[in-house]
Amino acid sequence: MEFEWSEGDAAYRRELRAFLNAGLPDDWAELSAHGPGSDAQAAFSRQFCGALAQRGWLTQSWPKAYGGADATPWRHAILSEEMWRVGEPRGSQYMNVNWIGPTIMKYGSEEQKKFHLPKISAGNALWCQGFSEPEAGSDLVSLRTAAARSGDDYVVNGSKIWTSYVAGAEYCFLLVRTDPNSKRHRGISVLLAPMDAPGITVREVPAVIGERYFHELFFDDARIPASCRLGPEGEGWGVVSYALAFERVGAMRYARAALTLDALAEAARERGRLDDPVIQEKLGAARTAVEASRLLSYRVIDLRAKGSEPTADTNIARVAGTLCENAVSDLALEIYGAEALAYGNFAESYWRLAMTAGVAVGTTEINLNLIASRWLDLPRE
Template sequence: MDFRMGDSARALRAQLRAMVREHVPADFLGAFTEDPADLEVAQRFCRLLADRGLLCLAWPAEFGGRDASVWEQTVVREEMWAHHEPRGAQYMGVNWVGPTVMRHGTPEQRRRHLPPIARGEVIWCQGFSEPDAGSDLASLRTAARPEGEGWRISGQKIWTSYATMAQWCFLLARTSRGAEKQHGLTIFLVPMERTGIEVRPIRSMMGPHHLNEVFLDEVRVGPADVLGTVDDGWKVVREVLAFERVGIARYARCERLLQTAPSALGDQWDTLPTELRGRWAGMLVHCRRARLLAYRVLSLQSRGTVSPGDTAAYRIAVTRLDQDSAEVLTEIVGHGRLTDVDGRRFQRAVQDHWRYAQASTVASGSIEMQRILLARTLLAAS
């Protein structure tokens, strides 16, 4: 495997870092805080990326992209995650909602949805998980009852990121029941302003967050809202989850924080216990391993040969990296006295990383489910 990206990728990376330095505050820790200004920073930065043709770099030109390679888009993804995701919620539309609409949407759906995503003007949320259907998503109970040429949807979704600010929902609901629970599921593209949708934020001990409950009460949808084929949505869901899981480049943030630690501590770095510095070095190796796994999955996806086991292996590695690196970084910060501006900024970034890492092994499919997927793939190949 040769994953050297070349001079163009290095130039793109330098361009993105310069844009972040110029347009994103140094103490920015993400769009989803108690301060509304942070979300506005992300929205402005998205529009700036779009104006320069960098938001949807690898999309076809006809849909607002630049026909760039998947590797150039990977550079964008890595730099955004390394700098606390100044695209805000846009990565969802860019990474998988838009590409899924390209592959499965009607010409009208493509015309309606792709240009706003490419311009950074719209936020999407994902209506998948439910109180009794998280890792076992196919057990969902949200139902679409036939009415005339359309349906009425009722049910509840949970852990729905960005629902308070999203304009559209990529919603999965049951339209019929068959012998297998994966059959009879349909994807709907639903505007969040539609009558019957209620959003309730979920507060947690980890501080400000973007998670919500979504209640649907007789929400009216029609044939034009269906993505793909009625009752055959599970095929699309499997594809979506693969793109979603590899599209979250949190290894880039882990690596940047780890590499920043020695300069943030200054002379105090040499006073750290040898064992702790050894674990720090081990985490950098873990970062490289997760990065190479991501690159392997991206290469397989670009050739159309990726399997659930491939994405599961990556997801296991990166979620463990998230949590293990957070523990090491927290210990490093605890050994130092960070009193200058850069030191305190680093400490806040580590604290933010630790909070979000607590949920990493259950988000986007629990690590237990990823291990099951990986085991099934290995057994099938044996």
């Protein structure tokens, strides 16, 4: 792997940082305090992503045929790093660029590509994902939300929970079971479901993480056109596995962790604790975790740039990202002490949003199991 950025990539990063410094509002810290799922950040993302799209930056790593510029995956990595270090002003639209769009490119019909991809590349589409269910969280293949074919529609019944980014979402990347007699991975399909379809009800799940972060979705005889199915019926597990491989390294959380760690070192200095050997050791360990996460994510980007199909490297990078966030958030609580008990405190805010790292895109335990089976080839028993 080449560890030096090209002159063009370095220049792009500088230009992107200048754009962020000039383009983020003065109250950005307050606006982003509740995370990318809030109503305020969802609304802001349309304006912000539209500006990115006008500069040709939002989906630059996509093929030109779908609104991109055929840029390398490294440009996508730079964009993600710079977005996450300032609190992800793309809001939920980072998902569109990272994995929803690429999955539609691979599995979508021509009609689906023509309808969805231009909206995503223009920064004018909000999506949520309907994966987890009350009885199928980490064990996603146990999902029971049913979609029965009825003429030109699927009639969907069931529920989803812990659904993020529902605020303003127009479409849901929805996993359903289209074969009632199937089990586990078989009989699952993906629907690109319009959220305004009759029979879909949304209820917020209050959470300490942030405003409007989690929701429940209820489907009561919701009719979704069969033309919204992504890929062949009953073969949705392959579709979602492809999508998850992109999502697991799409959020460069280590960039935000690195910036937070610099601020924590300064906070320790101000409190006279920087010479404490315990704090020094934990600062060093956290920095190591941040760099490990960055390099393992780069490994995945490098493989992608070389045309490799998704591998277990994505699971390894995801676990490293969680360990990185945990190390930094735990250190933040220790340095700030009792101050961190106040809602909105710097340490509390970071810790609150870092909690999602170990459950989003599959829990750490699930990712470790996948590493054991796919990377280490260990037996299940």
